[in-house]
Amino acid sequence: MKKLTFILFVLSVCFGFSQQTVTGVIRDADGSPLPGVNIIEKGTSNGATTDFDGKYSIDVSNAESILIFSYVGFNTQEISVNSKTVIDVTLASGAQLEEIILVGSRALPRSNTTSSLPVDVLPANELVSTGQITFDKALQYKIPSFNTVQTPVNDATSLLDPYEIRNMGPSRTLILVNGKRKNLSALLYTQTSPGRGETGADISAIPTDAIKRVEILRDGASAQYGSDAIAGVMNIVLKDNPEEGSVTFRSGITSEGDGETIGISLNNGAKIGDDKGFFNYTIDFSKVSLANRPGDVDAEGEFSDFGGTRVGERLEDIRDFLSRRPDAGNINGSPETAASKFLVNGGYDISENTEIYMNAAYVYKKVNSFANFRTPYWRDIQDFPYLADFFPNGPGGSYEGYLPTFEGDLNDYNATVGFKTKKNGWNYDLSYTTGGNTQTYSVNNTHNGNSVLSPLTWNDANNDGIVDPGEVIGGADLYRERSPISFDPGGTRFSHNVGNIDIAKLLSDQVSIGFGAEFRNETFEIIEGDLASYDGGGSDSFAGNRPENSGKFNRYNFGGYFDISADITEDFLVNGTIRLEDYSDFGEAFVWKLSSRYKFLEDKLTLRASVSTGFRAPTLHQIFTQRAQFSFVPGQGIQVGGLINNVSPQARLLDIPQLDAEESTNITVGIGAKINRNINFTIDYYNIAVDDRIVLSTEIGATAAGNTPLDDVLTDNNLSDVSFFVNAIDTRTSGIDLVANYKNIELGTGKLGFSLSGNYTLENERDGDVKNPALVAQAGQSVVNDTQEALFFTSRPEFKAILGANYDIGKFGFSLNNTLFGPTKFRNQGLQDLEGLVGGDAADSDGGSDLGVEFMTKVVTDLAINYSATDKLTIALNVNNILDVLPEWEFEALTPTGTAVLNDPAAEKTAFNLITFNGRYSQMSYDGYHFSQLGTMINLSLNYKL
Structure with missing residues (x-):
């Protein structure tokens, strides 16, 4: 730290002297400012570069110096200073300048064509054109390597859908806002769904109308x-125009008549002072109503799970109930969501060389979803007689079960304030970023059905130090018929504070350097629930956080980097970066990266490649989360398991190792072609190897012997199983990305354009054996089973492609996009050891799945029509999934037993019931996912420019 401070001080002093300052603005032939133009004082290494407004400032040695202005694709100019202090320049160009990208290099920014790395750049209008109401869903239909999922079973996951790039999980994609790190979500995904065991930033919280463009670095x-x-x-660049504003009204509905959406958004801005600064703000309100897609429930399957001892009458009871409620009262699909989003972005020029900048955002979301309906034969009044009084919701006020609700409140905020200045060609950027995410829950319309003798407690209501009548509140059965029906199970909270200093300089026309440091502290809090929500087994459907599992946890880390970028020749670029990080909880990490680019055939073709090492620190969520977890066990219904953390007494008893950082090696090789201004394409191959990947283990149950420490933990805590985080596997992921465009095709009086992009996964698999803790291995179990492996490696489309066509004519714009979702494969829980269904002898049983589930390849077609009614009013109609294509899945036999099951209709029906909870989740299965299950969605929006 002392060495870094000394270096920064020396650099600031050494380059602090100048003879004359020259400023100006550089524009192209159309008058648009050019960012990233190189300015060199001829015969010296003294240089500068223009900012995003085309402005520059350079200190020259004398009044007779000559300045050289150069940029890729533009004619270089040499201009004598001649004692002038302001020199504005117009650069002539025969080529079209591409946008400047911020990601990819920590030296000075480059254009997309001169970058050595694959970067997708999506302007705001492309996001809006999808008709999707949230930012993450818009990316789903624009970026082939990006996938997001709405899980069939929601709980806390309903607040934030998992997303990922290149099948690597949500926690391995870094989210930036204007180049600064966005905070993680407080949510840890623990359901058996893609993204299990991970967390990520809440990108759905960012209002789409606040975004200028999105840069996605696929490396x-x-x-x-x-x-x-x-x-x-993923770098989200916010709008910064102070003069353009608009109001947008959105509405929509599914073809089933549900899932209604309504929203209104205002984006506007204003100048500060005499063009010295700006601010741009966005206010966005939206509501999405419930869309329900339950399946019909099978009576025989229900009888198998809930028949109990009253066999003679129970099957008829079940059939009678299902005749009135064929879906068993279940509600599953897309939950009701209301959101309020506020964002502001601004900057102010203190002088020609110095500016301050800021942005801030706050988001509130309210989500109402549901647990599985507790049917009257599942929660029987013979076992819980008081339920007849709690829930008289059947014919004539009779008891007919109940539907627990799960309601979540999400608050997310982030803010950055920074200071940029230039001196002697050095670019300084100092910033402070803060951010946080809080998710708290409510569970209603349920009960605590446990017989719990709580410790004797009392409340000194009159503060006299004496136990008076009525002040005793414990020592008796508090629940069952005395149970509340609403509970506060607590929640989670995450926050971080980040300080950055970044320094860059163009040393010469060929070489630029960048270096800097980052300090970050993080805090994760598990918020305690009320007593009734966790006491005994807690509230039925979602148990609260117990006091011993709650608390506040934090850590800090310090990192520094050095980056150098060198144009060896006009065509040959080399970029290298090194970084050292030091974490307070697990130590140091040193990583590096080397990338290169070579252009030939007059810049029409570009070869690029990179190799790098990387790391991912375990999140505080993964280190400290510990709680009871309700989950579906095929054939057994909902069971309560335990998630124990790696620093708990239980973890020590089970000899579970503490978590370490993941380490990775990433190789990318690509070629890009820019045939002319209208035709271009890129193809990139990637290979990502991750060592010591952190996973949330499968559920580890009791041993056959029943006398191990594992069995003691299960018995002492009344749990059916335990799971925990562990550095369990090494993985390898490789694939190919393709992006191609052909635009401005003359067709009649309009212009036609085509785009094709795709991602194909070559391999995504475990590399080597699973690293099981000794106790798990001795019990003959594994922390990673078939279900887990499928979630890691095959639960995202094997390939995905987007073919789009756009046609603009007069006041109309038409867009047709076809998104191809390749197959996904799952190994659902309950499909292991099915020999009993067909009278087998378990000869082929090795603990693996006898059957798999494969979702078939499908194409989703979206149509968009835009009409510019006036110069200010635009009307847009989007019909997403216009052909009403829905996911379809089928069983896949993996063993001879699996084949026998598929040849036996009764056995196949039983297997179907096992993975769909007897038909409740027939469209997606309990663990499965492919793409949206809502079918056709119609959206209409009106945009009025202010």
């Missing part, structure tokens, strides 16, 4: 940005 970037950048980096 490992830990050396440049630190932890979480193994799969890539």
Whole structure:
């Protein structure tokens, strides 16, 4: 730290002297400012570069100096200073300048054509054109390597859908806002769904109308940005125009008549002072109503799970109930969501060379979803007689079960304030970023059905130190008929504070350097629930956080990097970065990156490649989360398991190792072609190897012997099983990305354009054996089973492609996009050891799945029509999934037993019931996912420019 401070001080002093300052603005032939133009004082290494407004400032040695203005694709100019202090320049160009991208290098920014790395750039209008109401869903239909999922079973996951790039999980993509790290969500995904065991930033919280463009770096970037950048980096660039504003009204509905959406958004801005600064703000309110897609429930399957001892009458009871409620009262699909989003972005020029900048956002979301309906034969009044009084919701006020609700409140905020200045060609950027995410829950319309003798407690209501009548509140059965029906199970909270200093300089026309440091502290809190929510087994459907599992946990880390970019020749670029990070809880990580680019055939073809090492620190969520977890066990219904953390007494008893950082190696090789201004394409191959990948283990149950420490933990805590986090596997992921465009095709009086992009996964698999803790291995179990492996490696489409066509004519714009979702494969729980269904002898049983589930390849077609009614009013109609294509899945036999099951209709029906909870989740299965299960969605929006 002392060495870094000394270096920064020396650099500031050494370059602090100048003879004359020259400023100006550089524009192209159309008058648009050009960012990233190189300015060199001829015969010296003294240089500068223009900012995003085309402005520059350079201190020259004398009044007779000559300045050289150069940029890729533009004619170089040499201009004598001649004692002038302001020199504005117009650069002539025969080529079209591409946008400047911020991600990919920590030296000075480059254009997309001169970058050595694959970067997708999506302007705001492309996001809006999808008709999707949230930012993450818009990316789903624009970026082939990006996938997001709405899980069939929601609980806390309903607040934030998992997303990922290149099948690497949500925690391995770093999210930036205007180049600064966004906070993680407080949510840890613990359901058996894609993204299990991980967390990520809440990108759905960012209002789409506040976004200027999105840059997605599809390459490992830990050396440049630190932890979480193994799969890539997404930089969200906010709108900064102070003069353009608009109001947008949105509405929509599904073809089933549900899932209604309504929203209104205001984006506007204003100048500060005499063009010295700006601010741009966005206010967005939206509501999405419930969309329900339950399946019909099978009576025989229900009888198998809930028949109990009253066999003679129970099957008829079940059939009678299902005749009135064929879906068993279940509600599953897309929950009701209301959101309020506020964001502001601004900057102010203190002088020609110095500016301050800021942005801030706050988001509130309210989500109402549901647990599985507790049917009257599942929660029987013979076992719980008081339920007849609690829930008289059947014919004539009779008891007919109950539907627990799960309601979540999400608060997310982030803010950055920074200071940029230029002196003697050095670019300084100092910033402070803060952010946080809080998720708290409510569970209603349920009960605590446990017989619990709580410890004797009392409440000194009159503060006299004496136990008076009525002040005793414990020592008796508090629940069952005395149970509340509403509970506060607590929640989670995450926050971080980040300080950055970044320094860059163009040393010459060929070489630029960048270096800097980052300090970050993080805090994760598990918020305690009320007593009734966790006491005994807690509230039925979702238990609260117990006091011993709650608390506040924190850590800090310090990192520094050095980056150098050198144009060896006009065509040959080399970029290198090194980084050292030091974490307070697990130590140091050193990573590096080397990338290169070579252009030939007059810049029409570009070869690029990179190799890097990376790391991902375990999140505080993964280290400290510990709680009871309700989950579906095929054939047994909902069971309560335990998630124990790696620093708990239980973990020590089970000899579970503490978590360490993941390490990765990332290789990318690609070629890009820019045939002319209208035709271009890129193809990139990637290979990502991750060592010591952190996973949430499968559920580890009791041993056959029943006398191990594992059995003691299960018995002492009344749990059916335990799970925990562990550095369990090494993985390898490789694939190919393709992006191609052909635009401005003359067709009649309009212009036609085509785009094709795709991602194909070559391999995504475990590399080597699972690293099981000794106790698990001795019990003949594994922390990673078939279900887990499928979630890691095959639960995302094997390939995905987007073919789009756009046609603009007069006041109309038409867009047709076809998104191809390749197959996904799952190994659902309950499909192991099915010999009993067909009278087998378990000869082929090895603990693996006898049957798999494969979702078939499908194409989803979206149509968009835009009409510019006036110069200010635009009307847009989007019909998403216009052909009403829905996911379809089928069983896949993996063993001879699996084949026998599929040849036996009764056995196949039983297997179907096992993975769909007897038909409740027939469209997606309990663990499965492919794409949206809501079918056709119609959206209409009106945009009025202010």
